[in-house]
Amino acid sequence: MTLFACGLVLAGLLLTVVAQLDRTEEPAPPPTPDVTELLAPTPLTPEDRRAGRRFDQTRFDLPAEGWIQISGPTGELAQQYRFDRLDPDPPSHGAGWLHMTRPELEVYLETGRVVTLRGASAFGYAPNQAVESGTLTGDVEIRLYEETAGARLDPDVDEPSLVVRTPEASFDNILGEVRCDGAIAMESPHGEFVGRQLKLLLNDQEDVIELLRLEQIDFIRLAAAPVSEPEPARDDTPAVNATSARGSSPPPRAVTAASSGNDAAGVSNAPADARVASPPAAATDPETYYRLILHDDVEILQSAADGDRGARGDTLTIYFTMATEGMGMVAAGVTPVAPAFVPLPSVPFLAVSSALAASGASSPTALAPPPAVGDTRITCGGGMTMVPVSRREAALPSPRDGRVELSGAPVRIDDTALDATATCGQLHYHTLTGMIELIGDASFPLHLATAELDAEGSRLQLTASEGRGVFVDAGVMRFGNAASDADPETLSITWRDGVDLVFAPAGENGGLGALRQATFRGDVDARGRLLRESEDTTDALPPSTLHSDQVAVFLRPGATASDRAGLERLVADGAVAVVDADRRMWMDHLDVAFRGPGDDEEQDQVETLLARGNVQLGLADGRWVLADELTADAEGRHVTLTGSDVRLVHGVHVIDQTHRITIDETAERFVVDGRGRLRRFDRVVAGEAASGPLERTLFDHVPDAGEELRVTWTEGVEVASRAPAEGERRFRRANVRGNVTALSPEIKLTHADTLAIDFTDEPDAGSRIEQIEATGDVRLRSAGEPGRMRSDHLLVTLTESVDEATVPTRMVARGDVEIADDTQTMWANAVTVTFRPRPAETAADDRPDTPPADDTPDAFASARVAVETITAESEVQLALAGGERVIARMLVADQDKQQAALYGPDLVVLGEQYVLDRVDRLDLDRRTGRYRINGGGRFRNFATPTTVPGDAGPIPRPQRDEPPALIAEWTRSALYIEEADGRGSLTLGGNVQADSRPTDLELSTVRGDEVTLLFGPAAGDDDTAATQELARLQARGAAELESRRWRSIGATDAPRVFHIKGPEIDYDQRTLEGFVRGAGELLIRDEWSGADGDGGFATKGTTLLRWRDRLEMTRLVDEHFEVAMDGDVTCLSRGLDGSASTLTGQRLQAMVVRSRVEADGGGSGLDLGGSMELERLYGDGGIYVRTPERDVTCDVFDYNVGTGLAEVRATPGRMVSVLSADAGEPLRHERVLWNMRTDTITIFRGAGVGVP
Known part of the structure; x- marks a missing residue:
């Protein structure tokens, strides 16, 4: 590639790379074909000058179609020229000068290219036949033709690859100087260049350009596509020559004998044979380094159908060598034989056009026409200077490398189509690697802005060939509304060490595509709405700050070229922290995927979120999450937590010892899969903000907090919550499954298949438990009391105590209910228990913060409530401490008074040897040991004791067929008084009649209005014997005792x-x-x-x-x-x-x-x-x-x-x-x-x- 081609690439990169940091991919302009620069022939040596001969001073006219040819050192045609008229030694110039009218020159370069020169007239100083200096005037035109693969060149038919026009051009081969004091214009299929006052100094000894100076550059236009494509290479078949402006075509290039010294044998008027390619000459010394400078309002403007793109700076500096890749400085046309006439060396003009094309801005000037759609226009307010520099000053790693530097106060790059701008102190382009650097400084920091993002930093490096870029050192980048960090739609990312950028392929045209990935390194902070929420979302996961060791942002292109790019994915690694007013989140790895554009959904909304490694999430409403992995769907409304010990802290609740929790914010619920544990404390566990991740052991033992409830399970739990208008999100209901155990200071519940916990709906009641409902083989123990209960269904209602503790007030058990303590056991189909607060002196002041490992309720100190009443219904059975069994329809007990009333009809009391039945009501007083029957009844005592199953379970109503040894009936009441040492008395009232048959031959009868039967240990037993016998009887009111035998x-x-x-x-x-x-x-x-x-x-x-x-x-x-x-x-x-x-x-x-x-x-x-x-x-x-x-x-x-x-x-x-x-x-x-x-x-x- 040439400098001209390099200019095309650089200008395109400068505009495209910066503007496309966050935009959709667009087709890159077509690649610019290589153009080989032309170098002037080597000036004459002193030997050549001494041996040379001057032209004959006699005027002569050149015949039509005649050409003067000069061969190269190996006999190939090097130059041929002609003119309409030659005037040797014109009077105005003196001896050795020539004046030519309408001169034409063709120079055949070793690269196979051809240069033609024309003008109205020319003065040339040729003391030895070869022109040493001179001036071309009048419509001077220089054309460059590409190699035609051996075909005949026809300038009137073939399209040149470069055309240079100027009113006048002067040169001095001895001094190595070229000047164009007037305007100069260059045009090619890829653009045009207009400037003024060219000066070029060449050092023919060292083959270097000593100075190239353009005092003014009007403009440079780079075409998006060739103005007119050159004809394709032709085959060897001779073509019919078109008529030239003179009526004839130039002759074909001929192979002639080599000329040496000043011998004119190389000059021939005869037609030449078909042209053949010449071997290349030695290249220009690649170790010569140059600096080319454009200054004063350097500007590039690229026009497109959707808007303009431009770059502006104060100074454009290019460091290069003739071997610089991407600049294409290939020496050509340098031969040891001096050409007869070289009016303009090709290197300066092509270098000027290439260097100007490599710059980039446009200043408003009347001389610069607006570029056509797709074209690029380059202007500057000053001129251009190119001089050689030392290798150290050029600071190029290789002669094949080149560097373009655009500096300004500031350098500004604009893309109106994409609403994109970039400003910085300097812009560098490295030709070998194709890397562009945007460099900021203290006065003009690097700043990039598009409709999608805004970035600031110290240095940005872009390499189109690799599709990559790097921000060096610290900086900031904003996505969304990049104008304001305060806007919640803005995502602002700062970093310390740098940013790695990855761009999409730009297609066959090269360059950089749209930005696809940005990886931020070192102390990265992201601010704004990272996890965006839709309008109807109130609790997505929108952090305002993300901190991490590294953050990678992936972008997706817009649906069309006009659509803005959107966030596709964000990945953060290393000590990740996400914090805002509503939540705090820590993890080792965060991966967030965003939605693309859709018909009904705004893009950049969260689609999925994945966090791994010591994940901790704390919300402002008091919730905390600790897990090994967290996944969330759109807007964070559905969250799944997994790990070896997932923990969810919700106000006064802690859920842990589980492996998976799924949170559904839309349905306001979360689900625990598998086994787990829930603990409820008497104060908020983690409601305050934390500056860093919490220790997991913090929730193993909560200081200064009493544990009110502990629930464990094996299958899972589903918790429904609600978000009030203000304040913390509260539990609404928790459904627990699988071998559920619940432990509180008052009770221990075990063996439940399901447990439902309802929380109060009162605004001022906080997250207080309102109700607990359990099903299955539910077992309940009473803390502080030797009580236990079993049922198929249990419902417990709770309230807040005076010390703001949650305590039970009512309990309803249904289905095979069993209640027992150390002295008695009761069975029923339905039991209702009410509770009362314990007095302050027996409350839980000394209750430990956490229950012991064995989860026994007795390990708690005194419970905060006590049983007040018990009501049992439907086939109630009561097993008393003495082994008696009471069967009734209903029981009502007052636990404070230790009294209970059992109701019939047909109430039955069954002892080891007796049955008490036909009773409607039985009142029990455990403190006095008295059992009273209101109403009539029957008492039967049997000779043969029967086994009462104790607390083995409900039994059928007794059906004893054997005649009783004693039968007593009454109509008014009965009172049983239980005394110590197994003694007791039964007092019957109201028409009492007791009949006994001690043997088959005897009948004993007792009658009276009231009869008392006193029992004691059986004969032969001590006073503590379990069996009893009738020891004494008392009859009152018309009492009668009768014995018949x-x-x-x-x-x-x-x-x-x-x-x-x-x-x-x-x-x-x-x-x-x-x-x-x-x-x-x-x-x-x-x-x-x-x-x-x-x-x-x-x-x-x-x-x-x-x-x-x-x-x-x-x-x-x-x-x-x-x-x-x-x-x-x-x-x-x-x-x-x-x-x-x-x-x-x-x-x-x-x-x-x-x-x-x-x-x-x-x-x-x-x-x-x-x-x-x-x-x-x-x-x-x-x-x-x-x-x-x-x-x-x-x-x-x-x-x-x-x-x-x-x-x-x-x-x-x-x-x-x-x-x-x-x-x-x-x-x-x-x-x-x-x-x-x-x-x-x-x-x-x-x-x-x-x-x-």
Whole structure:
């Protein structure tokens, strides 16, 4: 490539690269073909000058079509020229000068190119035939033709690749000087150049340009496409020559003999043979370094259909060599033989055009026409200077390299089509690598601005061939509304170490395409709406600051060429921190993908977000997230957290020990997959902003915070939340699944399949738990109390306590409910429990912050609430501490009073040996050990104990087919009092009747308005025995005790009867002793035939004893008892023979034998002692005895049933009176012995008549 081509590339790069830092790809201009510069022939040596000959001074006219040819050192044609007229030694110039009219010159370069020169006239100084100096005037025109591959050149047909026009050109081959004092214009298919006052100094000794100076450059125009393409190379077939301006075509190039010295043998008028390519000459020394400068308002303007693009600076400086790649300075036409006429060396003009094309700006000048669409116009206010410099000053790494520097105050680049600008202190272009550098300084920092981005820095390097660029050192770049950092739509990125830029391929035209990636390195800060949100999104993830060690931004092109580029992806690595007023986020790696443009969606919205490595996200509403990986979809509304221990902190809640959490902000919920744990504290755990990432162990133990609730699960949890108008986002409901365990200071809940936690909707209530609902095999334990519960469904309602703690107020359990403590167990289909706050002195002041590892509620200190009431419904069963089982329809308990009421109908209490049923209500008082029945009922005690399953579970209602050993019924009430050491009493009221069958031959009955059964340890057991037996009974209100005994099963004779009746009876079941308080009677009936004697008060028959005050029956020894009766005692006796006897007195004692039969059921029934046989009858105090034969009045009556003898006495001073049926007067004696079997008496002292 030539400098001219380099200018095309550089100008295009300068505008395109900067303007396309953030734009869609556009087609690059077509590549500019190489143009080889022309070099003037080597000036004559002194030897040449000494040997040379001057032209003949005689004028002569050159015949038409005649050419003067000069051959090269090897015989090839080097030059040929002609003229209309030659005037040697014109008078105006003197000897050695030539004046030519309409001269034409063709120079054949070793590269195969051809240069032609024309003018109106020319003066040339040629003392030795070869022109040493001269001047061309009048429409001077220079043309350059490309190599035609051996075809004949026809200047009138072939299109030149370069045309130079100037009014006048002068040269001096001896001095190596070329001057064009007037205007100069160059034109090629790729553009044109217009300037003034050219001066060129050549050093033919060193083959270097000493000076090239253009005092004024009007403009340079670079065409987007060739104005007219040169004809393609032709084959070897001769072509018909077109007529030239003179009517003939130049002859073909001929191969001639080589000329040497001043010999003119090389000049020939004969036509030459077909032209052939010449071998190349030695190239110009590549070690010569040049500096070319354009100054004063250097400007480039490129016109396009959609707007103009331009660059402006104060000075354009180019450092290069003739071997610089990309500048294309190839020496040509330098030969040791001096040409006859070289009016203009090719190097200066082509170097000027190339250098100017390599600059870039346009200043307003009337001489510069506006560029056509696609063209580039270059102007400057000053001129151009090119001089050689040292290699050190050029500072080029290789002679093949070149550098273009545009400096200004500032350098400015504009693209109106893309609304893009760039300003800096300097612009550098390196030709070998094709790298462009935009360099800023303190006064004019580097600043790039487009519709999509804005960047500032110290140095920007762009390499089109690699499609890459680099910002060196620190800087800032803004995306979006780049004019303002304050605009939330602006993404501003600053960095410390640099930015790596990657551009899209520009296509076949080369250059840089649209920016595709920018990687920011070192202490990177991004500010603005990095993660953009749509208008209807209120909580996407829009950070205002991102800090990281490295951030890469990927851009996508617009849908069309006019659409702006958009964010495609952002990747940050190394200590990434994202912070704004709403959130704080830290991670090791962040990858954000953005949406492209769509019909209904604005581009640059977040599509996906991926964060990895110690991810922490803290939101202003109190939420914190800790995970190994976080992924989020559009606007961060759907977030997935994964890791070995994912943690979500939400106000007073901490969720951890899980591997995956999915957050759906649109549905206002998040889901935990798999096992995990939720903890609730009595204060906000992480509501304050943090300046850096938190330690994960911070949430293992929260200082100065009490743990109110801990929930664990195995399958997952779904939490619904809500965002109030103001304040923190709150939990609305949490649905937990899989072997759920919940632990609080009050309760421990386990084995639940599901657990639903509802939070209050009250504005001022915060995130307080309002309700907990559990299903499955739910088990509940009470903290601070030995209580436990199980149910299929559990519903707990909670409220805020006076100390702002969340405590339960009500609990409802349904489905196979079981509640137990150390003393009793209850089952029901539905149970409702209410709670009350504990007094301050027993509250949780000393409660530890966290529960122990075993999660036992007892490890908490005193709970903050206590059970207040319990209500159970539908088939309630209660297992008491003594082994009793209560079956009812409903239970209502007051835990404070330790009282409970059970309701029927048909309430049943089942003991080991008894059943209490037909009851409507049973009241239990655990503190007093009393159990009261309101209403009637039935009590049955059985001889054979049955096994009560204790707390094994609900049992069917008892159906015992065996006859009970004791059955008691009442109509009013019953009261059971539980005492220590296994003792207790059952008091029945209202028409009480108790029947007992100790054996199949006995029946014991107790009746009364009220009967109390007292129980104690079974015989032979100690006082702490678990089994009980009836020990004593008390009957009140028309009380009756009766014992009946039959001789045999199925016997038809009358049973023996023992019957006691009185207002109050106290009977000892074990000792068979009894006491009757008040008036009563005792009936003894024994009508069995036997050996008992007749007469008197016989044991056979019926005996009825009545008294007024009391009866006391005391065991004397074994089966012998004393029955003592006081107050108006009457004894009526009827023997088997029908004889009747009567005894009255104030006190009567009967000695009896109770023929007890061992009961079949031990102490299970009521044992009244069986039948009773009279052994002795003793009465004192006003005794009156009547038998069928006698009436006896005495003070003491002592009757021995065994002997039949009765001793009758009087107190001292009194007499016994005996009145016989056949005596008219009674006998009176002090003492009488009465044989009641024989009815005879013996008088020991008497005052009357004795009776035999």
